[in-house]
Structures are given as structure tokens and as C-alpha cells.
Amino acid sequence: MIELHGIEKEYRGAAGPIRALRGVDLAVAAGEIFGIIGKSGAGKSTLIRCINMLERPSAGRVLVDGRELTALSGRQLRAARKKIGMIFQHFNLLSCRTVFDNVAFPLELDGKSRREIEAEVAPLLELVGLTDRRGQYPAQLSGGQKQRVAIARALANNPKVLLCDEATSALDPQTTRSILELLKNINRKLRLTIVLITHEMPVIKEICDRVAVIEDGLIIEQGTVTDLFVRPQTATTRDFIRTIVNHDLPPGLAARAFSPLPQEGSSLMLRLSFLGGSAEEPVIARLIRKFDVDVNILFGNIDTIQDTPFGTLVVELAGEQAAVSGALNYLQAHELGIEVIGYVARNARAVG
Secondary structure, three states: OEEEEEEEEEEEEOOEEEEEEEEEEEEEOOOOEEEEEOOOOOOHHHHHHHHOOOOOOOEEEEEEOOEEHHHOOHHHHHHHHOOEEEEEOOOOOOOOOOHHHHHHHHHHHOOOOHHHHHHHHHHHHHHOOOHHHOOOOHHHOOHHHHHHHHHHHHOOOOOOEEEEEOOOOOOOHHHHHHHHHHHHHHHHHHOOEEEEEEOOHHHHHHHOOEEEEEEOOEEEEEEEHHHHHHOOOOHHHHHHHHOOOOOOOOHHHHOOOOEOOOOOOEEEEEEEEEEHHHHHOOHHHHHHHHOOEEEEEEEEEEEEEOOEEEEEEEEEEEEOHHHHHHHHHHHHOOOOEEEEEEEEEHHHOOOO
């Protein structure tokens, strides 16, 4: 549905050119919810605005539904944008217009009759749960209600793609959950492709099928949400995941010197990630029965990713080297995320 090829974006700065995007390649499948996460200044807002050409790339190609937007004239681009809805962090509603009239505004610009507008706006207000608010003004609404109006307005032209620019950042956690649930419902009912940018990992965890991590104008990692949680490849991704699941070593253990190779009298420290069925299997209990090793669980976490169980454990394996190696091979044969932290002297075990 969306393809980005070699997207570059450069701005003029007081001290010289600023490269906001540096050769971004991305593909978003039809009907999926795709997240783009990054820290402030990473380039995520610029990237999402390049998708609908609110920002024209300095180089590269943007294709939406098979059409190359970067090759369109101004008039053609305005017509193509009607099939790309967008919602913003601060709603961008017209304060002098009612809920109904805010949603109707794109249809009025499109020359629809009042009868056509009524027929199209009423179902949208029902979809976002605001039928009883149609005559109210933005000042009379809560933040969550304002965002629901913005979502209905973005859907008025029956788009194929919905772009969400930090759509929940101005909302409290409970309202955020309700808006994310609404977006999931819209995705299912309308088969809409949704791209959202955020700096909040709980949003990604709750709603997205796949995610890309952006840093300094580059996509540094991408994949399914579960893949990123179980096997994060970069320090930035691990930092985001740490906001939900604590991956830090206990202070006492972190202070120890680890070796990548086994030493006399050393034990092996591992971080294990369990997902779905593997989270429900007694892997550790079976390992203890199968191998002559001592297993010390230092700490762990349990959570869910979109109703899928997800857990992490930091464990210490101690015993004869052959038994420890056999236990490690056994774990690697299962569908687990395994990070070898290293070997540490057994008398240097961490407590807490």
C-alpha cells in the first residue's frame, strides 16, 4: 500500500544544511497497522509528512496504492491526498464549527450536497461514538472527544490510508487506550491501512502489527512488534522496550566483570525472552531435569503483547562446562529469545 524508496529530506539551517531523513526505505502492507517510533528529533514527523507530501522529499520516491506521489502535479496531488487521511496531536479542529460541521468540512470542499453530507457524516459520528455530540462545539468536548472528531473528519473522504501524527500524546492513559481501541476497530471494519508515529512504546505494543525504529533520519531496525520485543537488535530499541519491560541487570550483577569465554569456576548468565506458547511451557523445569546444572533465576518480568504472553528472565547456569554448554544448546533449540550476557566467577554472583 505504501512504499518509500531512498527518501531524503534536507532543510536549510543557520549553520548549514540539516539532513532530517537520510535514505529511508519502507514498505507498509495494505490493511496493517504500522508504527514508526523514535525519540524527539529523530525524523519521524518529517517521515510521515513525506507520505502524503505535506513535506516534499529532497530525493526519493513515495508510492501510495501504486501511484507515485512524487511524480504528480499540484492538482493531481491534491486529488490523491483525499485518499490519505491524517490526524494530529492537537486535533486541529475549527473552533467556530460544530462537531457535525467539522466532520463535514472536507465534504463541503469536495462540493457535496447537504443531503449527501448528512448521509456520510452521520455514520461516521456513530462509528466514533459521538452521535449525541453532533451539535456541540470543540470547546465543549474533552480531549478524547476532540480526537474522535478529528478521526471522523479524517475518514470523511473514505481514505485508504490513515496517518496518525502523535495522535495520543496529548491524552491521559485511559483516554489513550480508548482511542487506540477505536483505531483498531476502524482498521478491522474499514480495512484501513494505518501508519502512526509515536515516542511511546506502550502505543506500539498495544496496536501495531509491525514497527520501524528511526534514529537520526535513518531506519535502524524494523520487524513485527513481537520480534522487536524478543530480539531487539539496537541500543535504541532496547531503550524503548525498557520503558515497558525492565531489561537492566541488577546493580550487583551489572558491576561484575563478564567474560565472553568460560573460565575455571565460572557460571553463564543469560537473558531469556519467552513469547506465546513458549511462555507457557516449563522450559526451565525441563532443563533442570535434563542437565546436571544449577539454575538460579535472578529476576523476571511477565507481560502481554496484544493478548500474547511475553516474559523475560535473567538466569545463571552453573555446573560442569559440558553440562552448561548442553543446557545452552537445549535453550537455543526452543523458540526463545536468548542473549548471552557472559561468564562470571561463581563467587561473584549478584544478589538482588
